[in-house]
Amino acid sequence: MSDKLIDVVDNAGVVRLTITRPKALNALNSAVIAELDTVLDDLESRNDLRAVLITGDGEKSFVAGADIAEMRGKSPEQARAFAGQALRTLKRLETLPVPVVALVNGFCLGGGCELALACDWAVASDNAIFGQPEVGLGVIPGFGGTQRLPRRVGPAMAIDLVTTGRKIDAAEALRIGLVNRVMPQAELEAYAEELTKQLSGNGPEAVRGAKQAVHDGLDQDLDSALALETALFAFCFAGEEQTEGMSAFVEKRKPNF
Numbered sequence: 001m002s003d004k005l006i007d008v009v010d011n012a013g014v015v016r017l018t019i020t021r022p023k024a025l026n027a028l029n030s031a032v033i034a035e036l037d038t039v040l041d042d043l044e045s046r047n048d049l050r051a052v053l054i055t056g057d058g059e060k061s062f063v064a065g066a067d068i069a070e071m072r073g074k075s076p077e078q079a080r081a082f083a084g085q086a087l088r089t090l091k092r093l094e095t096l097p098v099p100v101v102a103l104v105n106g107f108c109l110g111g112g113c114e115l116a117l118a119c120d121w122a123v124a125s126d127n128a129i130f131g132q133p134e135v136g137l138g139v140i141p142g143f144g145g146t147q148r149l150p151r152r153v154g155p156a157m158a159i160d161l162v163t164t165g166r167k168i169d170a171a172e173a174l175r176i177g178l179v180n181r182v183m184p185q186a187e188l189e190a191y192a193e194e195l196t197k198q199l200s201g202n203g204p205e206a207v208r209g210a211k212q213a214v215h216d217g218l219d220q221d222l223d224s225a226l227a228l229e230t231a232l233f234a235f236c237f238a239g240e241e242q243t244e245g246m247s248a249f250v251e252k253r254k255p256n257f
């Protein structure tokens with residue numbers, strides 16, 4: 001592993017980002033957030049991007065939160081700037097036009113849980129631990145947890161988690177819908193490979209359109225959102241992917257996207 005804070009590996013447009021501060025359990029300090037922002041400059045400009053996977057280095061932790069040692073001496077203005085930068089970066093990650101998946105390999109606390117929430121979905125190792133323990137440090141979540149967590153798991157469970165600060169295991173995270181799947185840590189790698197294969201076999205523009213329809217539709221009333229879906233569905237018929245995908249089905253062969 002290099003001395004970078006974000007290791008980037010590209011496998012045919014499926015880009016895997018690994019946060020590499022294992023000595024601090026991959027805690028998010030300003031330098032990690034700035035480097036993620038720079039990586040996003042590149043990812044946003046790529047037409048060949050298929051998906052982004054994000055994980056933490058080592059076997060113990062995905063991300064154990066925002067960096068407490070760095071935050072400790074901050075003034076309210078500095079805290080606002082720190083959270084503001086992280087929120088902008090997580091928003092950029094969330095709004096990438098391709099699926100963004102968190103591979104949660106251990107502790108997923110505070111800012112780490114907020115990072116996972118900014119991803120489209122998360123899969124976790126069975127030893128992963130989740131939580132928003134900020135209240136135990138005398139603060140509230142600052143990287144979007146009070147807003148994205150209720151949208152993912154509902155307000156009652158979100159208020160439970162952000163006010164008690166209790167930690168939950170992977171089984172409970174699965175039960176409340178915080179993660180999509182749980183598996184032994186050794187299988188996360190195989191999952192990443194399988195996902196890469198699956199996404200690479202689909203029409204890339206269709207995958208982008210499907211994500212866009214879900215994301216943009218959630219902010220609209222149902223009728224407007226359904227109209228958006230119709231517009232995006234019709235738009236698929238203007239490109240080559242639809243011709244290739246449907247011809248391949250009729251001709252009983254694999255599509256070549």
Ligand code: CAA
Binds near residue numbers: 143
């Ligand atoms: N920030 C900075 N350093 C951290 C860190 C964090 N969030 N989490 C862990 N570390 C560091 C520890 O200080 C320790 O460093 P040293 O070896 O130099 O002492 C190293 O990582 C290993 O950690 P531990 O020795 O504590 O490991 P452990 O196995 O005993 O405990 C843990 C693991 C339960 C995750 C514990 O480290 C822990 O509770 N970490 C903090 C979790 C937390 O409160 N996160 C929320 C942060 S606030 C936040 O995120 C605000 C926000 O929303 C923006």
